[in-house]
Amino acid sequence: MQKKSRIVLALGGNALQADPKDTRAESQLVTAKETAVAIVDLIEEGHEVIIAHGNGPQVGQIIATYEAAAQTNPGIPVMPFPECGAMSQGYIGYHLQQGIREEMKNRGLDKNVATIVTQVVVDKNDPGFENPTKPVGSFFNEEEAKILMDKKGYTIKEDSGRGWRRVVASPEPLDVVEAPIIKTLVEAGHIVITVGGGGIPVIKEDMGALKGVPAVIDKDFASEKIAEILEADYLIILTAVEKVSIYFNTPEQKELDTMTIGEAKQYIEEGHFAPGSMLPKVKAAIKFVESKAGRKALITSLEKAKEGIQGKTGTILQ
Numbered sequence: 001m002q003k004k005s006r007i008v009l010a011l012g013g014n015a016l017q018a019d020p021k022d023t024r025a026e027s028q029l030v031t032a033k034e035t036a037v038a039i040v041d042l043i044e045e046g047h048e049v050i051i052a053h054g055n056g057p058q059v060g061q062i063i064a065t066y067e068a069a070a071q072t073n074p075g076i077p078v079m080p081f082p083e084c085g086a087m088s089q090g091y092i093g094y095h096l097q098q099g100i101r102e103e104m105k106n107r108g109l110d111k112n113v114a115t116i117v118t119q120v121v122v123d124k125n126d127p128g129f130e131n132p133t134k135p136v137g138s139f140f141n142e143e144e145a146k147i148l149m150d151k152k153g154y155t156i157k158e159d160s161g162r163g164w165r166r167v168v169a170s171p172e173p174l175d176v177v178e179a180p181i182i183k184t185l186v187e188a189g190h191i192v193i194t195v196g197g198g199g200i201p202v203i204k205e206d207m208g209a210l211k212g213v214p215a216v217i218d219k220d221f222a223s224e225k226i227a228e229i230l231e232a233d234y235l236i237i238l239t240a241v242e243k244v245s246i247y248f249n250t251p252e253q254k255e256l257d258t259m260t261i262g263e264a265k266q267y268i269e270e271g272h273f274a275p276g277s278m279l280p281k282v283k284a285a286i287k288f289v290e291s292k293a294g295r296k297a298l299i300t301s302l303e304k305a306k307e308g309i310q311g312k313t314g315t316i317l318q
């Protein structure tokens with residue numbers, strides 16, 4: 001990799017919550033500080049780094065808290081979904097800001113880091129709205145689910161025998177509303193945290209007004225979108241595995257160092273990547289690499305990020 005690349009870094013769930021059962025903010029702050037080490041490794045090497053991240057567990061927790069409060073006191077209104085997404089961007093961004101700032105200070109790096117509350121435009125006719133699939137928030141029994149469907153108009157589905165859960169759409173990201181300011185900050189040398197949780201999904205109404213919609217955009221696709229807009233050199237998707245595999249979790253499992261676009265598409269056809277986990281990452285990587293000649297995508301683990309961009313590990317698409 002050439003020195004001083006522009007890199008969009010998409011942080012997976014393990015970068016924000018080390019133990020999915022430990023949802024305390026204090027623990028998430030500790031994890032964010034650990035995650036900052038890998039991020040600052042890239043900043044220290046002179047790269048321009050833009051950080052994106054998921055929010056599935058965190059937005060679910062925020063919603064569950066409001067739901068629980070409303071159950072004990074019906075006077076408390078349930079917070080609308082886009083507002084919950086915005087809250088998750090705010091607090092995750094705050095944790096990352098603290099971690100990155102501290103790590104930069106420890107290494108004598110004089111840079112600023114800030115989170116942009118980011119809205120992402122989706123199409124109100126996106127087919128995802130017809131078939132919401134992304135489960136969020138707490139579990140209900142069938143009776144509670146029926147009441148919520150009637151009273152609030154939620155779509156609630158049975159989730160793998162575990163109970164009933166609200167499901168929201170996961171539409172495709174089309175544009176990032178705050179892109180111009182993100183670009184200005186990046187070009188001024190600042191570290192920006194953006195499209196948290198895939199961004200707050202908004203639709204364009206008549207006269208161009210924006211309206212938040214109850215949906216969760218996939219953070220890998222939103223990261224790809226902002227990487228394209230910012231004309232990044234690299235999209236790096238950091239997750240829990242060092243390399244993408246074919247025949248994943250079978251005795252024939254084979255880790256991949258590289259994938260051409262043709263190979264990646266063939267592996268998708270053959271069903272090697274699980275929907276909802278590795279599949280969106282590989283699709284986002286393909287889209288980014290196809291968007292302009294010379295662009296590269298890397299999928300690797302947080303711990304291996306530095307080695308990955310040095311070409312020593314991870315799975316690269318180019």
Ligand SMILES: Nc1ncnc2c1ncn2[C@@H]1O[C@H](COP(=O)(O)OP(=O)(O)O)[C@@H](O)[C@H]1O
Binds near residue numbers: 014238241245247274
């Ligand atoms: N073909 C594959 N190769 C590698 N990992 C895979 C594959 N298919 C599914 N996975 C799983 O996908 C996980 C990454 O998805 P997920 O945990 O949803 O992402 P995130 O890091 O964004 O939270 C990996 O940790 C691994 O368990």
Ligand SMILES: NC(=O)OP(=O)(O)O
Binds near residue numbers: 056197198216
């Ligand atoms: N928005 C989103 O894709 O979040 P997760 O990565 O946490 O599922």
